[in-house]
Amino acid sequence: MGRLSVSLCGTELDNPVIPASGTFGYGYEFTELYDINLLGTFSFKGTTLAPRFGNDTPRIAEAPAGMLNAVGLQNPGVEAVIAEELPKLKSCFHKPVMANVSGFSLDEYVTVCEKLDAQPQVGWLEVNISCPNVHGGGMSFGTDPAQAAAVTRAVKAVTAKPVIMKLTPNVTDIVSVAKACEEAGADGISLINTLLAMRIDLKTRRPVLANTTGGLSGPAVFPLALRMVWQVSRAVSVPVIGLGGISSAEDVIEMMLAGASAVEIGAANLRDPFICKKIIEELPAVMDRYGIENLRDITGGAH
Amino acid sequence: MKQSDFTILENIGLTENIFRLRLEGDTSAIARPGQFVNILLADRFLRRPLSVCDREGDILTLIYKVVGGGTKQLSTLPAGRKLNLLTGLGNGYDLETAGTHPLVIGGGAGIPPLFFLTRELIAAGCRVTAVLGFNTKDEIFYPDEFRALGAQVIVTTADGSCGTKGFVTDALPGLDYTSYYACGPEPMLKAVYRCAKGPGQFSFEKRMGCGFGACMGCSCRTITGYKRICREGPVLRKEEILWDA
Numbered sequence: 293m294g295r296l297s298v299s300l301c302g303t304e305l306d307n308p309v310i311p312a313s314g315t316f317g318y319g320y321e322f323t324e325l326y327d328i329n330l331l332g333t334f335s336f337k338g339t340t341l342a343p344r345f346g347n348d349t350p351r352i353a354e355a356p357a358g359m360l361n362a363v364g365l366q367n368p369g370v371e372a373v374i375a376e377e378l379p380k381l382k383s384c385f386h387k388p389v390m391a392n393v394s395g396f397s398l399d400e401y402v403t404v405c406e407k408l409d410a411q412p413q414v415g416w417l418e419v420n421i422s423c424p425n426v427h428g429g430g431m432s433f434g435t436d437p438a439q440a441a442a443v444t445r446a447v448k449a450v451t452a453k454p455v456i457m458k459l460t461p462n463v464t465d466i467v468s469v470a471k472a473c474e475e476a477g478a479d480g481i482s483l484i485n486t487l488l489a490m491r492i493d494l495k496t497r498r499p500v501l502a503n504t505t506g507g508l509s510g511p512a513v514f515p516l517a518l519r520m521v522w523q524v525s526r527a528v529s530v531p532v533i534g535l536g537g538i539s540s541a542e543d544v545i546e547m548m549l550a551g552a553s554a555v556e557i558g559a560a561n562l563r564d565p566f567i568c569k570k571i572i573e574e575l576p577a578v579m580d581r582y583g584i585e586n587l588r589d590i591t592g593g594a595h
Numbered sequence: 596m597k598q599s600d601f602t603i604l605e606n607i608g609l610t611e612n613i614f615r616l617r618l619e620g621d622t623s624a625i626a627r628p629g630q631f632v633n634i635l636l637a638d639r640f641l642r643r644p645l646s647v648c649d650r651e652g653d654i655l656t657l658i659y660k661v662v663g664g665g666t667k668q669l670s671t672l673p674a675g676r677k678l679n680l681l682t683g684l685g686n687g688y689d690l691e692t693a694g695t696h697p698l699v700i701g702g703g704a705g706i707p708p709l710f711f712l713t714r715e716l717i718a719a720g721c722r723v724t725a726v727l728g729f730n731t732k733d734e735i736f737y738p739d740e741f742r743a744l745g746a747q748v749i750v751t752t753a754d755g756s757c758g759t760k761g762f763v764t765d766a767l768p769g770l771d772y773t774s775y776y777a778c779g780p781e782p783m784l785k786a787v788y789r790c791a792k793g794p795g796q797f798s799f800e801k802r803m804g805c806g807f808g809a810c811m812g813c814s815c816r817t818i819t820g821y822k823r824i825c826r827e828g829p830v831l832r833k834e835e836i837l838w839d840a
Contacts, residue, residue: 314810314811315805315809315810316809317808317809317811321807321808321809321826322809324596325596325598337811345814345816345821346811346814348839349801349802349812349813349814349815350801350802351802351804351811351812351813351814352641352802352803352804352810352812352813353802354639354640354641354665355640356640357640358640359640359641359804361804361810361812363810363811363812363814366811366814366821510640511640559640561805561809562641562804562805562809562810563635563640563641563642564598564635565596565598565681565805565807565809566598
């Protein structure tokens with residue numbers, strides 16, 4: 293067990309660094325840059341039952357210290373992920389991968405989770421009830437504790453793998469959603485997904501994004517994510533994965549002190565494709581600077 | 596793809612809004628004309644994708660138009676400053692379909708990648724005609740540089756202040772060519788698509804997140820399925836393009 297190792301729902305990770313879904317594809321784009329086996333794990337692109345093109349473009353806008361995206365869950369569909377993406381991944385990634393699942397109905401979440409449950413490469417199911425960029429699904433499940441619990445319960449019934457519910461910050465009380473998920477059997481909670489946001493082009497006087505609104509991520513949201521991780525981790529007893537604007541080893545430590553057992557890195561991967569590798573390499577020296585012997589001991593250290 | 600630091604050798608205005616940036620660094624990941632680089636700027640979260648105008652040894656030339664805050668900031672950076680680049684991005688043009696005398700057709704800020712392409716086509720033994728379109732005389736850049744490569748150059752201006760009056764497509768009738776390569780604003784590309792003959796390749800521009808295929812920010816629909824402009828593009832073949840409504 294190394295200094296950086298942490299435990300996530302019963303599985304040991306070499307380190308707490310997990311590229312977040314939607315910023316890491318299905319892994320291969322990064323294999324030409326570095327050995328992705330040095331990651332704790334990664335959360336693959338949000339997968340739905342049917343293939344999806346997603347939203348029209350532009351899907352990307354910039355913000356001070358961050359960005360907006362409105363990709364809209366583009367993915368090849370769960371059958372193609374199982375038939376094509378996972379076999380390709382097997383050749384370059386030898387750890388359990390986190391499968392990110394999205395849906396537009398309870399049945400869809402259940403079916404996709406059932407199919408991914410049968411894949412030995414999948415170590416965790418991260419159930420996204422928080423996508424702000426699709427209509428009639430996604431975030432609507434994550435803004436109501438009762439619906440969030442219903443998805444959790446339904447998914448738990450069809451999988452033996454740990455289920456991590458990914459929550460949206462676009463709610464009045466994220467703690468009540470997290471507690472509802474925990475009571476329904478969630479094995480972990482990840483937060484935050486992006487914040488609903490928009491930009492307007494001054495020349496055209498129209499929204500920059502074809503979808504009008506998009507999700508804000510990047511360093512701009514870090515303090516808000518940190519506050520929510522703090523609140524949720526004090527209210528639930530299952531592990532919490534903290535994400536939202538993390539872009540340095542210091543951010544990782546701060547997020548863990550707030551209550552995270554592991555962290556996900558999202559937008560920072562798009563700015564610097566090597567960021568996860570750099571953070572992992574920098575962590576020991578930063579831990580030394582702050583007198584941290586083992587990373588797994590600091591979760592919730594600021595409570 | 597490679598990530599490395601480049602040093603600015605020169606960053607000068609060619610016209611009021613068009614700048615030429617010459618950089619020194621590791622260009623080894625740049626395999627073909629039509630590829631692009633993605634530049635990190637201080638205080639800007641997203642990198643700025645720019646097409647490769649030329650690559651000779653470890654000297655990289657980029658020509659860009661100042662269109663917003665990021666490119667404005669870029670235009671103020673002095674020689675000697677270091678820039679972090681991702682290089683070797685995108686598919687680039689396929690020279691195999693060029694034939695003996697290809698046409699390169701560029702509009703405004705879409706012209707730069709055609710310079711590198713023209714150099715490579717001529718090196719491969721092709722006789723190249725370059726149709727370079729601008730709005731007006733004051734916006735013209737690089738016709739002499741294309742000529743110096745050995746290309747025959749036809750300049751068009753929308754207002755007729757220099758060369759052929761009209762758009763690039765007004766220069767096409769009567770020209771003899773075996774294939775064509777186009778880069779420019781989408782209305783220009785559509786017009787070229789409608790009237791040019793023979794094998795054609797088009798280079799597209801989209802707002803990007805990462806520039807290397809991870810975020811799905813720049814996807815488009817094609818006849819042969821979904822493609823990422825940054826990864827399976829920016830160059831698409833005529834046969835596979837589905838124009839937006």
